[in-house]
Amino acid sequence: MIEIGLFAVTNCGGPLHYAVDIKPDYAGIAVFERVPAGFSPGMAGVMAWADLKAILEVPPTFGNKAGFVDLSHNEALIPDLPGMDAGALYKGRSYIFADGMNGADEIVDYSLLDIAVGQGAKPLSWRNRFAQSAREKVDVSFRHRAREGIANALVVFLPFEVPFDQARIEVLCQTDPILLNGTVIAGRIDVATIPKDGIWFKQFYYSAISDVVAVAPDGTVEVPFQLVWTSDGSPVLRAVTFKLEADAGYLPRRRVTTDANGHGVISVEARGLVAGDWIAVKINTEHYTAIGKLRIEVVA
Numbered sequence: 001m002i003e004i005g006l007f008a009v010t011n012c013g014g015p016l017h018y019a020v021d022i023k024p025d026y027a028g029i030a031v032f033e034r035v036p037a038g039f040s041p042g043m044a045g046v047m048a049w050a051d052l053k054a055i056l057e058v059p060p061t062f063g064n065k066a067g068f069v070d071l072s073h074n075e076a077l078i079p080d081l082p083g084m085d086a087g088a089l090y091k092g093r094s095y096i097f098a099d100g101m102n103g104a105d106e107i108v109d110y111s112l113l114d115i116a117v118g119q120g121a122k123p124l125s126w127r128n129r130f131a132q133s134a135r136e137k138v139d140v141s142f143r144h145r146a147r148e149g150i151a152n153a154l155v156v157f158l159p160f161e162v163p164f165d166q167a168r169i170e171v172l173c174q175t176d177p178i179l180l181n182g183t184v185i186a187g188r189i190d191v192a193t194i195p196k197d198g199i200w201f202k203q204f205y206y207s208a209i210s211d212v213v214a215v216a217p218d219g220t221v222e223v224p225f226q227l228v229w230t231s232d233g234s235p236v237l238r239a240v241t242f243k244l245e246a247d248a249g250y251l252p253r254r255r256v257t258t259d260a261n262g263h264g265v266i267s268v269e270a271r272g273l274v275a276g277d278w279i280a281v282k283i284n285t286e287h288y289t290a291i292g293k294l295r296i297e298v299v300a
Contacts, residue, residue: 005186019178024163028095032088044075065100110285140198208292227262236262
């Protein structure tokens with residue numbers, strides 16, 4: 001199992017400050033950029049934090065909640081922003097809506113959703129990172145961000161499709177974020193304690209494991225597998241549907257659904273194969289390939 005709730009990954013060393021709003025049907029973040037003492041406001045002027053807070057605590061609804069970034073009042077100077085000595089510039093806000101105008105495969109089991117910050121410290125529209133990098137199979141987060149020219153702000157780990165308040169969400173911040181609408185912090189992680197290998201996310205997901213089995217030439221075999229959490233190897237107690245892909249032989253069914261205990265069985269036929277051949281069956285999600293690979297040896 002994984003811990004759920006909002007986790008602040010602190011001491012990230014950036015000039016940005018955030019306000020976070022998490023509810024069952026949405027997750028949102030507002031972005032602020034620190035300013036030095038004596039900073040002069042631009043054309044957007046000055047806005048009191050109480051006035052902006054009242055706006056931020058009502059999620060945006062334009063664009064059928066499709067993920068457009070709300071830039072109203074952006075670049076306004078908020079001189080009394082909590083946690084900032086000299087205030088900050090408001091840069092806009094971005095939200096993920098479970099019931100918004102989303103693609104059919106965007107919020108699904110085995111997803112990783114993020115809201116990043118781009119040029120000018122402005123928040124970007126949310127996206128499913130696994131879907132974004134599926135073709136290139138870019139696992140490491142540093143490479144993903146480098147090629148896109150972005151910095152992560154809010155990450156939603158979804159091994160299963162669940163309401164956002166039942167997911168693990170991390171905000172990458174320098175200090176604790178401002179919390180909107182009763183949002184609470186479940187824990188804090190100093191960024192210095194996170195391994196720099198770029199695969200921090202994997203511990204919050206699962207894999208499929210199985211013993212090597214044998215099959216006779218042109219024979220059929222039933223191959224059992226079990227879903228286990230990557231972090232500790234404990235069984236995943238959940239029904240999940242996967243896509244199958246084989247490099248040899250034949251799969252009568254290209255989809256498999258585990259039972260409530262995370263246990264599944266795949267039927268494999270060794271058509272046209274001879275003793276000494278091997279069959280590898282990859283177990284894939286909608287966007288992530290090979291969360292497991294079953295190996296079948298063809299023997300006489």
